[in-house]
Amino acid sequence: xxxxxxxERKIPDxxxxxxxxxxxxxxALLVGISTAHAMDLVxxxxxxxxxxxxxxxxxxxxxxxxxxxxxxxxxxxxxxxxSDEVYGGLLKTTTVPVTESVWFAPIPLIYAGGGVGMYFTxxxxxxxxxxxxxSEKKFGxxxxxxxNFPLVPMVSIDLQTRYVFMQKQPTALSQGSFDPDFWSTSxxxxxxx
Numbered sequence: 001x002x003x004x005x006x007x008e009r010k011i012p013d014x015x016x017x018x019x020x021x022x023x024x025x026x027x028a029l030l031v032g033i034s035t036a037h038a039m040d041l042v043x044x045x046x047x048x049x050x051x052x053x054x055x056x057x058x059x060x061x062x063x064x065x066x067x068x069x070x071x072x073x074x075x076x077x078x079x080x081x082x083s084d085e086v087y088g089g090l091l092k093t094t095t096v097p098v099t100e101s102v103w104f105a106p107i108p109l110i111y112a113g114g115g116v117g118m119y120f121t122x123x124x125x126x127x128x129x130x131x132x133x134x135s136e137k138k139f140g141x142x143x144x145x146x147x148n149f150p151l152v153p154m155v156s157i158d159l160q161t162r163y164v165f166m167q168k169q170p171t172a173l174s175q176g177s178f179d180p181d182f183w184s185t186s187x188x189x190x191x192x193x
Contacts, residue, residue: 038067038068038193039065039066039067039192039193040064040065040066040067040158040190040191040192040193041063041064041065041190041191041193042063042064042065042066042078042158042188042189042190042191043062043063043188043189044060044061044062044063044064044080044158044160044186044187044188045059045060045061045062045186045187045188046059046060046062046160046184046185046186046187047059047060047184047185047186048060048082048084048182048183048184048185049182049183049184050084050086050093050179050180050181050182051179051180051181051182058082058083058084059082060080060081060082060184060186061080061081061082062078062079062080062081062186062188063078063079063080064076064077064078064079064188065077065078066103066190072104072105072106073102073103073104073105074102074103074105074111075100075101075102075103076099076100076101076102076103076115077099077100078097078098078099078101079096079097079098079099080096080097080099080184081094081095081096082094082095082097082182082184083095084182086178087171087173087178089126090125090126090129090173091123091124091125091126091171091173091178092123092124092125093121093122093123093124093169093180094121094122094124095119095120095121095180096119096120096121097117097118097119097120097140097164098117098118098119098120099115099116099117099118099142100115100116100117101113101114101115101142102114102115103145103146108148108150109147109148109149110145110146110147110148111145111146111147111148112144112145112146113143113144113145114141114142114143114144114162115141115142116139116140116141116142117139117140117141117142117164118137118138118139118140119137119138119139119140119164119166119180120135120136120137121135121136121137121138121169121180122134122135122136123135123136123169123171125173129173131173136169138166138167138169138180139166139167140164140165140166140167141164141165142162142163142164142165143162143163144160144161144162144163145160145161145162146158146159146160146161147159148190153192154191154192155189155190155191155192156189156190156192157187157188157189157190158187158188158189158190159185159186159187159188160185160186160187160188161183161184161185161186162183162184163181163182163183164181164182164183164184165181166179166180166181167180168180
């Protein structure tokens with residue numbers, strides 16, 4: 001026969017087991033949520049300006065895939081499109097950058113870092129110059145950072161700026177070469193998967 005003392009001992013044991021079970025459940029839930037949101041797809045639009053550009057700021061379009069690979073670090077693979085004019089419009093440059101970045105994110109809202117990339121560039125000369133168009137690929141690196149504002153659990157606004165460093169670009173014009181370095185500022189919608 002159970003005594004009152006035995007029943008009183010079973011209640012704390014039961015509460016202890018429920019508390020441990022709830023703790024395990026919430027830890028597993030948090031791990032599942034962080035794993036479920038391991039990747040971001042970030043379509044971007046913004047402005048870009050070349051250091052030697054004569055046409056002012058131009059539009060920039062891009063698409064990035066970003067994911068966590070270490071605590072406080074994110075990896076990003078991105079592709080973009082930009083065009084610019086140099087030498088008063090005598091030469092139009094079209095660049096498709098394919099970049100790899102590592103972002104340090106000590107808090108989920110802010111990130112900073114840099115990376116490297118291959119920049120596929122086509123040079124289009126004005127028809128009156130009778131110079132054939134050329135295409136090249138150049139290596140470059142960049143530094144930058146951004147802010148990621150959550151809107152709803154699966155979507156956030158991503159604001160990013162970066163400066164790209166590249167070697168001087170030779171041309172067939174008498175001016176010789178130009179500096180293809182540029183900065184870009186973009187806004188995107190990060191969709192979490």
